[in-house]
Amino acid sequence: MPLTEYQQDNLGHTTYPVRFLYSDTDKERNQDQYDAAVDKYLGGNDDQWVRLWWDVTPNE
Numbered sequence: 001m002p003l004t005e006y007q008q009d010n011l012g013h014t015t016y017p018v019r020f021l022y023s024d025t026d027k028e029r030n031q032d033q034y035d036a037a038v039d040k041y042l043g044g045n046d047d048q049w050v051r052l053w054w055d056v057t058p059n060e
C-alpha cells in the first residue's frame with residue numbers, strides 16, 4: 001500500500017514497512033541466533049523493508 005506524500009519519510013520510503021524488526025531483547029540475549037536468523041532469512045539486513053520468503057507481492 002503506498003504512503004501519501006505526507007506519510008513519506010526522509011529516507012525515500014514510499015510504502016508501509018513490510019515486517020517488524022527483531023526486538024532489542026533478541027539481539028541482546030541471543031546474539032548468535034539473532035545473527036544466524038538475520039543472515040539466513042533476511043540476507044544480513046534486519047530492516048523493515050526487507051521482504052520475507054512468503055511476501056512475494058509488491059507493496060505498491
